[in-house]
Amino acid sequence: MTPNENPAPGERAVWQVRPIGLVRSPFTSQAGVPVQPALAGPEDAGTIEIYEQFAEGLDGLDGFERIWVVSWFHRTGPVRLRVTPYLDQRQRGLFATRAPSRPNPIGISAVRLLRRAGRVLHVAELDLLDGTPVLDLKPYSPTFDVFPASRQGWLEERSRQTGRADGRFDQDR
Amino acid sequence: MTPNENPAPGERAVWQVRPIGLVRSPFTSQAGVPVQPALAGPEDAGTIEIYEQFAEGLDGLDGFERIWVVSWFHRTGPVRLRVTPYLDQRQRGLFATRAPSRPNPIGISAVRLLRRAGRVLHVAELDLLDGTPVLDLKPYSPTFDVFPASRQGWLEERSRQTGRADGRFDQDR
Numbered sequence: 191m192t193p194n195e196n197p198a199p200g201e202r203a204v205w206q207v208r209p210i211g212l213v214r215s216p217f218t219s220q221a222g223v224p225v226q227p228a229l230a231g232p233e234d235a236g237t238i239e240i241y242e243q244f245a246e247g248l249d250g251l252d253g254f255e256r257i258w259v260v261s262w263f264h265r266t267g268p269v270r271l272r273v274t275p276y277l278d279q280r281q282r283g284l285f286a287t288r289a290p291s292r293p294n295p296i297g298i299s300a301v302r303l304l305r306r307a308g309r310v311l312h313v314a315e316l317d318l319l320d321g322t323p324v325l326d327l328k329p330y331s332p333t334f335d336v337f338p339a340s341r342q343g344w345l346e347e348r349s350r351q352t353g354r355a356d357g358r359f360d361q362d363r
Numbered sequence: 364m365t366p367n368e369n370p371a372p373g374e375r376a377v378w379q380v381r382p383i384g385l386v387r388s389p390f391t392s393q394a395g396v397p398v399q400p401a402l403a404g405p406e407d408a409g410t411i412e413i414y415e416q417f418a419e420g421l422d423g424l425d426g427f428e429r430i431w432v433v434s435w436f437h438r439t440g441p442v443r444l445r446v447t448p449y450l451d452q453r454q455r456g457l458f459a460t461r462a463p464s465r466p467n468p469i470g471i472s473a474v475r476l477l478r479r480a481g482r483v484l485h486v487a488e489l490d491l492l493d494g495t496p497v498l499d500l501k502p503y504s505p506t507f508d509v510f511p512a513s514r515q516g517w518l519e520e521r522s523r524q525t526g527r528a529d530g531r532f533d534q535d536r
Contacts, residue, residue, distance in 0.1 A: 203496070205435060206377050207467045226507045227465045229405040239459075244466060247444040249456030253516020260469055262378060271420040283422030285500040286414075290506070294498040295419060298471055300510060306503055323376070327465040331515045334399040334461070335508060337473060342504045343426020 202330040209323035211240035211309075213261065217319050220265065220360045225276045225353035226288065227301050227315040235304070238311040238324055248327075252306045256330035257313075262323040263295035267361045277353050278344060286343060291359045297322075302329050382496035384413035384482075386434065390492050392416045393533045398449045398526035399461065400474050400488040403462075408477070411484040411497055418482040425479045429503035433471065433495040436468035440534045450526050451517060459516060470495075473503050481515075 215236035217223040223231035238259065242250060251257065268291065274280065275287040284292060297318070304312040311327075388409035390396045397403035411432065413421060441464065447453065448460040457465060470491070476517065479483040484500075 204379050204381050207380055207469070208377050210466050228507045228510075244444065244458075247457035248459070249445070250459035250517060251456060253514065253519075254459065255512075255514040256510050258471065260471070262465070271417065283424060285417075285419035286421070286423035286427065286502055288501055288504075292499055293383050294433070296380070296469065296499050298433070298501070298506065308532075325365070326465055326469050328461055328471070329368065329459055329516060329518065330510065330513055331399075331461075331518050332511050332513050333425065333515065334401045335473060336511050337401075337429050337503065338505050338509050338511065339428075340503055340505050341426065341428040342506065343502060344423060344504065345502065345504050346426075 197306050198241045207262065207325050209262065209325065210244045211238055211324040213238055213318045213320065213324060215316050215318055215320045219357065220319065223319060223320040223355045224317040225355055227299050227317050230315040230317050230352045232314045234316050235312070235314040236316045238313055240309040241310070242309060247308065248309060251303070251327065251329065254303060254329040256300050256328055257329040259299045259301055259318065259324055259330065260300035261297040261299065261318055262325055263290040263292070263297050263320070264323055265319060265361050266290040266295050266359050269293055276355055282344060289359055296325065304343050364380055379518060380434065380435065380498050382498065384411055384419045384497040386411055386491045386495040386497060388489050388491055388493045392530065393492065393528045394530045396492060396528045397490040398528055400472050400490050402526045403488040403490050405487045407489050408485070408487040408508065409489045411486055413482040413484070415482060421479065421482060424476070424500065424502065427502040429473050430476050431501040431503055432472045432474055432491065433499035433501065434470040434472065434491055435498055436463040436470050437494070437496055438492060438534050439463040439468050439532050442466055449528055455517060462532055469498065
């Protein structure tokens with residue numbers, strides 16, 4: 191395999207991404223999907239199927255309780271730079287939200303890894319639609335990823351509620 | 364703006380990503396770059412310059428102490444599915460590491476947001492090379508992103524040391 195081409199310095203390049211696998215989940219439409227893994231439960235379970243050609247890269251992932259799933263939001267509608275996020279009633283700048291309709295519709299989900307069966311990962315606390323393409327997996331590390339005291343702007347109050355998506359960012363709306 | 368094209372179900376599609384901005388940092392080569400924001404310090408500071416056309420999406424980001432920078436590792440070498448990560452002496456499956464040479468070389472960095480000046484974000488605890496393309500920004504949320512007790516496999520011991528990169532994943536090696 192070769193890496194993607196690099197741009198000339200200063201150039202506004204375009205790069206290509208390709209799925210390394212696929213999410214299988216009980217969620218077939220955006221309405222009802224947990225807004226985040228942290229707002230999902232153990233019953234929100236599914237699998238991540240990694241394509242054969244990438245299976246070797248999974249070695250050692252089993253040791254991690256949680257993994258980052260970097261995904262492609264394949265069902266989102268047009269990009270809007272101001273959105274009303276699921277957990278709020280006010281418009282916010284898109285980048286101050288985790289709404290899926292983004293210039294590069296890339297998601298990051300810290301899901302719980304239950305077990306690995308070859309190239310199939312059984313996961314829970316899943317917030318991704320069935321069929322979501324997976325671009326990357328990374329280990330979740332408390333050392334790297336935990337910053338507990340961080341101020342969280344408009345989410346400070348809102349994030350204490352549980353959240354399920356409606357269809358507001360769906361391509362079909 | 365329109366979203367990227369969606370693939371037919373089951374198709375192994377290719378999508379395009381485009382930078383929304385650029386990292387300016389003191390790091391001009393991989394050797395010496397902090398391995399993760401958590402292993403960087405306040406002196407590892409820089410800016411993230413978001414292109415004008417996306418500036419409106421930054422509204423409200425100031426309220427967050429920390430932000431996820433989703434970046435494109437533009438200087439990495441060929442993909443290997445087994446790598447010896449910076450913090451270890453043993454080969455691991457690529458997806459059990461945060462090494463930059465990945466099938467889709469996408470990075471996630473939780474950097475500290477110091478202040479925003481229009482479309483320029485002043486940040487610290489930065490682990491990205493100067494010129495790194497930015498694909499997305501998301502608010503870091505303790506509610507969504509903090510899972511403190513997670514087991515972390517081979518990183519359990521290793522992550523207590525501080526880490527700076529050498530050039531092992533550089534395209535020029």
